[in-house]
Amino acid sequence: MKSLYESDFLVIRDETKCIRCKVCVRQCANEVHQYDEEEDRVVADSSKCVGCHRCVALCPTKAITIIKNPLEFRANYQWTERAIKDIYKQAETGGILLTGMGNDKNYPIYWDRLLINASQVTNPSIDPLREPMELKTFIGRKPERLEFDSYGNLITEIPPQLELEVPIMFSAMSFGSISINACESLARASMEVGTFWNTGEGGLHKKLYPYKDRAIVQCASGRFGVDIDYLNAGAAIEIKIGQGAKPGIGGHLPGEKVGEEVSKTRMIPIGTDAISPAPHHDIYSIEDLRQLIYALKEAVSYKKPVGVKIAAVHNVSAIASGIARAGADFIAIDGFRGGTGAAPMRIRDNVGIPIELALASVDTRLREEGLRNQVSIVAAGSIRNSADVIKAIALGADAVYIATSALVALGCHLCQNCHTGRCNWGIATQDPYLVKRLNPDIGARRASNLLRAWEHEIKEMLGGMGINALESLRGNRLMLRGVGLNEKELEILGVKHAGEGI
Amino acid sequence: MRYVIIGNSIASAGCIEGIRKEDVGGEIVVISDEPYHIYSRPLISYWLSRKVTDIYYRSMDYYEKYRVTPILGKRVIKVDFEAKDVILETNELVHYDKLLIATGGKPFVPNTPGAGKQNVFTFIKFDDVKGIDKAIFEGANVIVIGAGLSGLKAVEALLMRKCNVTVVELAGRILGSILDEEGAAIIQNALEEKGVRFFLENSVSEILGEEKVNKVRLKSSDMIPADVVIFAIGVIPNVDIFKDTPLKINRGILVNEKMETSIPNVYSAGDVAEAFDMLIGDNRVIPILPNAYIQGEIAGLNMTGRETIYKGSFPMNSIGFFDIHIMSAGLVNPPQGIEVLRRFQPDKRIYRKVYLKDGKILGFMFINSIDRTGMIVDFMKNNIDVSSFKESLLSDNFGFLDLPREFRKEKLLGV
């Protein structure tokens, strides 16, 4: 049937600059550009364009630009262009609308309503270029008290910890949802900088074994690739209960992205959709979770931290409290802005709560219950820059996970078409021709540059606050002030409004 | 140390450059019966067609730069191998410590009556084409005897000079040394479209005319008007002056893998030499330019005392006429039991044929689809087993991607 879904984008080519080199024709996996031999012209079919900008980046004369299709509907506050087009699509396909990356809708971003303090007069600021700044972070269970012998030697056994040089780790992105080159880039960057990466549900591919000492291996509901060697390979284990982009449902890897390598690593047949069940079918209560946590700890002889990743949902603080009591060494909370390789659009955009609020309430609750030092909290859900990191730590996080930011560093343009497997940047694809486009040497360089850049900025902001160790910022709500937030929001975040006194 | 080279063409240049790699001081003398600075014979047809005006093979300061004493325009009449003297027609003696015989080939001219008339030429030397250039005019009737490589290059040049060309060939097909029946027909067709007339399985029995030639009679009794006749039947090694000497000669001067002849301190290279042919496993005269240079270079190195082994070669050619181009190597009409791969696209005049035995390439013929052929010649040189990718040898864009990954990495990265 004729589609009523008009192009989202328009490809504009400057004919005076186009040299008919056909690089755009070769580089677009969606076959937008075609060379017309007869007319010696390159033409574009804008209806196929997803706005990934690959052609724009590679065009040697910069002859191409992509604009939003200026086609206008009559102004309608209720019925936006997006709302109308979504219906056209479903009328034509009869299916669930799938999408990739994180929630793109107009919900409040609390990071942008929080402001950071700076020292003036009474508490001198510190110059990070002249004074040492301690950003080192330890993820893991901390003991109740420390006991020393008469010589001053430590007697208490410290549970296993992950030692981070910066409070930022790479979040779970499975091999399958992203390419092996993307995984390798992040793994190498984490070796370089001194942090950790997460295997996600995809298992641990052989090519990534050199980086396994920096890997957090994930045990998700589908248990893909999970065996005793896998558990012992990484530095820590993370049980994935949920993820911010699609709380309540399991992971989804479309069959197009299950090639030979994915099939081998996940131990599933080629071409089949890899759908993880929503719950772990052996976890139906908090006691079951405790059992799994300790089973995993036994499997690694208590030598590695075992944590749990949950999505930020309504009752997140009670859940977190339960998880802490169940023996988890760290809790990763993924807010509703978190990204994904494939999820139903309605779930991604309507389920879950903001990480800022979830983080604050979990940190408050655990402190109130006297459990806060038993677990480390890792916050995730579209941390966009180093200021977001500072604010997250001030709200109570021990560290943050980044995923979307990391992929953008590798070249992602957030076109939200990861689920098609035709990522032109070689990130969210398994097509070997496309995967080559992400050179791991370059990717690793870019990802480590990002972490180093944020590291410098964090030091600057800490210095400005008069703090030289991250520990002093952790959970220190007094370093934040809200602006444009109502009473309730301020209460949940535990911060005062800008302009209020101490 | 005095090195003497008889011959002033490609093999000679190879020898000079080979010697100078190892010995910068030794004296080098080059003797040639032609008065010209070293020139490239293949270029004479390009000179005739006026595509080039300069046919020299090396720059004009060549002899000075390489410290060579040229004796030009004087013929060698004898070599006294006992005394180690080269004797010129002027009775001058040139003594040598090491000698290279690079006298090349001389044109084969049968005893056709009338061959001594004016405007009858051969097609080897610069003087030949200079003569032809003066004799032809627009619309001139020219008979070319011999439809081999040089004969057809002459035809191409004559057509570009707007002559009326007729070709007479003894064999049943043109380019018999490099193409089979099918391939030859494609080229013949193309040339006939340009107006060339071919008489195959025929020969010129008599050249007629007063002082100058004005017609020829063929074996078939046809009479053809002729303003100019060119003998381009072929070359045979120029060994006449060595006939009654201890120098071992078969068809050409026999040489071993160091280009040494049967006489100590005497070497040979180029069109006059009979060196190892790796495809037939025996010695053979292979008169092609790359061989001449390489043999000359190896001879030169060995003459300085630096032992260098000639691994052998095989016939290979790259030749084109107007917009049609041929590349071939190895056997042309192989014996029974050989695997034949063939592809013919008549509309584009593309023809590719490859002969294989036990996975090794014995020969190939390519017309109009000739890119990257050097890769295939390299397989032949190194006796590579191509069984795993033999079908792809027929495709126009055969390349490294057709090779197994490990082999490709080895060739490209030396890994």
Next chain:
Amino acid sequence: MELKTKKRIYAKEDVCIGCHLCEIYCILAHSGTKDLIKAFNRVNRPSPRVLVEEKEGYSITFALQCRHCDDPLCTKACITSAMHRDEKTGYIICDEEKCVGCWSCILVCPYGAIIRDENKKVASKCDLCIESGSPICVENCPNEALELRELEEDSK
């Protein structure tokens, strides 16, 4: 002793994306202008001297340039000496004024690295960007798939 060059350009087939930008910049480098649009609009624009190997259905692609061999067969097969080793740099260069397009070099090059220029009917071959001194293809590969390496003295 004649000066040889130990510089070679190598392609990493694992990260070559088959975009052909190396070919485009090669044309620019040999076009006599610094403006890419001008270079392409020229009537007799040069052929690229780098060859990108790709095949239908294969995901592997890579660029191939002249290897500037220590023992260059092309210079020995050339009937005009258009193919020669440049004295100053040791690079193998084709003098296009002298070349008559006999393709003997193509017949002997074991890498198949010599290209027939369709317009000028001469042999076209990588000259390691002898004019500018820095190979433009290596500089402009968007995925760092080309590498200029200087080999050890005793390797081939």
